[in-house]
Amino acid sequence: MPDNKGDTVAAEGLPGPVAAWADSAPAAGADFDADAEAFAGFWRQGEALLERLPGKARRGEEEQETARRILDLGREARGRFLEKHAGEVYARLTGGRSKFVRVEPLAYAAAELVPGLTPTRAQVARDSDLLQKDKEGFEIDQGIFLNRVLADPEAGLHLCHAMLLPREESLERLQHFVDHGRIDLGTAAAVRRGGVSIAEMRNPRYLNAEDETTSDSLEIALDLCLLDPESAICVLRGGTVDHPKYAGRRIFGSGINLTHLYQGKISFLWYLTRDLGAVNKIFRGLAKPETTPEEVLGETIEKPWVAAVDGFAIGGGCQLLLASDYVLGAKGAYMTLPARKEGIIPGAANLRLWRFVGDRIARQAIQYERRIDCDSEAGRLICDEIVEPEGMDEAVEGVVARFLQSGLVSAAANRRAFRIGQEPLDLFRRYMAFYAKAQATCHFSPQLIENLERFWQAASRRP
Missing domain, CATH: 3.90.226.10 (2-enoyl-CoA Hydratase; Chain A, domain 1)
Structure with a gap:
């Protein structure tokens, strides 16, 4: 991998594969199982492209823009999938709302049911030792998932019930x-x-x-x-x-x-x-x-x-x-x-x-x-x-x-x-x-980090 920040995108030949991957984004239909397989494959390809880039702290501007595009395209796809299937995902994770599952295990179980829909525990664990500003932000996908679950009246009230x-x-x-x-x-x-x-x-x-x-x-x-x-x-x-x-x-x-x-x-x-x-x-x-x-x-x-x-x-x-x-x-x-x-x-x-x-x-x-x-x-x-x-x-x-x-x-x-x-x-x-x-x-916004450093001198505080 090149040492100079910003070289990776060209050296790895990423513009073409990212564009081709973007063009392959699936549309959501009525068949949950078929969509789950198609979208999981799409997200798997996106993760592979992201792994060809350096870690967030080592990226140059062009590399960061490429990473942002990969992540954004994956999140747009999650929105489409969940718009059609959020209720079904929740039903399958809770046995048709016959059992109560708290927020944390629910978010991670979704990653097992539909790989790529939410981050795995391993993905979040890899980020857990990093400073907030150096994290990839995989957990944003948990927010997208829970947004759709809570927005569904039946699933959302059932989740509120579980948490109470x-x-x-x-x-x-x-x-x-x-x-x-x-x-x-x-x-x-x-x-x-x-x-x-x-x-x-x-x-x-x-x-x-x-x-x-x-x-x-x-x-x-x-x-x-x-x-x-x-x-x-x-x-x-x-x-x-x-x-x-x-x-x-x-x-x-x-x-x-x-x-x-x-x-x-x-x-x-x-x-x-x-x-x-x-x-x-x-x-x-x-x-x-x-x-x-x-x-x-x-x-x-x-x-x-x-x-x-x-x-x-x-x-x-x-x-x-x-x-x-x-x-x-x-x-x-x-x-x-x-x-x-x-x-x-x-x-x-x-x-x-x-x-x-x-x-x-x-x-x-x-x-x-x-x-x-x-x-x-x-x-x-x-x-x-x-x-x-x-x-x-x-x-x-x-x-x-x-x-x-x-x-x-x-x-x-x-x-x-x-x-x-x-x-x-x-x-x-x-x-x-x-x-x-x-x-x-x-x-996971850059503004949060800027605010913590500006107003709270967070960078100088010991753990």
């Missing part, structure tokens, strides 16, 4: 939690005090940021709090942190771990797993296998959630508040959604924030980095009470006591009634269909 079920790991730990009233999950914990279950986020080195090390443990903690038969209400808090500036203090959360994001340690599926799983479970409760979680006809396991904001709730931390039923904010604490500076979409905040603060302030927060102090006019539209920092523990106990005194028999019904008017499950499904494709593009 308690995790197997949670069910395995439930009896321990019931018996002992506490469990340490590493980067999260759950504890019962009286009639309240408390989920605590614990990532002290990174100011309780969210990343691949926290997502599973937080969702399990939430499941246990909701499943606990001895509690009627839940509390969400951030644990104490190690950072010298805040050492020994509670911090609610600093959002996505930008250091890990820059270093390529956060997968695309992390976003979908988080927002269809943990965050949506706070907002909607847990689903039951035998009953739809849809608000009008279905049933869920729900408890009110009280969130206590110590320090700050940045990005994903703020998103959690928008899914909660009651929010306590410490004086001096603040909320931000710096999505534009990060180069990503802030979860479901675009769907939810405007309901609290109005359209203008929501746009200012998401698109123009407006900081919202808890103890401000806008902040009080999100926070139900403002308390002194040293009085937060007592304030949480007071709120819980008031909830319990008045009884919670109607709590689940009232939560569902609000959702029918504000955000029924089908609206959320449609939003997540858009989010799957758009976030995949953002996650």
Whole structure:
């Protein structure tokens, strides 16, 4: 292979084969099996052409343009295939929607059913050790796939149902939690005090940021709090942190771990797993296998959630508040959604924030980095009470006591009634269909890297 950047395209004789390959792109018809075979062959040829180029970090401009064309043509073909067959793909992966499959195994099972439709685990693993800017971006194809699945009403609602079920790991730990009233999950914990279950986020080195090390443990903690038969209400808090500036203090959360994001340690599926799983479970409760979680006809396991904001709730931390039923904010604490500076979409905040603060302030927060102090006019539209920092523990106990005194028999019904008017499950499904494709593009965009280097000095931060 030539050493000089940009020589490979000509030296490998790629212009002709790429053009011929483009001309051979199949059209989608009514026969799933025939189309699956034809499109898989087309994608296999595209992968072979891409492998003749250097890795992304070593490409010259012409090489990068050739790679982009190969990837784009493959994605256009995925769009055509899925437009015809997304429902059938989902049906085959779930036994005709007779079994529930979570997002991650679903995306990888699609690669086995129709090779090339989504990346294999091996392809993603090869990229996993690279910096984000050096990745090929194969996971964008997972976003294209999940966009089409979620856009299909029957498949999309079934996938939302799957993601609202308690995790197997949670069910395995439930009896321990019931018996002992506490469990340490590493980067999260759950504890019962009286009639309240408390989920605590614990990532002290990174100011309780969210990343691949926290997502599973937080969702399990939430499941246990909701499943606990001895509690009627839940509390969400951030644990104490190690950072010298805040050492020994509670911090609610600093959002996505930008250091890990820059270093390529956060997968695309992390976003979908988080927002269809943990965050949506706070907002909607847990689903039951035998009953739809849809608000009008279905049933869920729900408890009110009280969130206590110590320090700050940045990005994903703020998103959690928008899914909660009651929010306590410490004086001096603040909320931000710096999505534009990060180069990503802030979860479901675009769907939810405007309901609290109005359209203008929501746009200012998401698109123009407006900081919202808890103890401000806008902040009080999100926070139900403002308390002194040293009085937060007592304030949480007071709120819980008031909830319990008045009884919670109607709590689940009232939560569902609000959702029918504000955000029924089908609206959320449609939003997540858009989010799957758009976030995949953002996650691998050059702008994300530029923003992280410009605004967060990400290149100089140690792992």
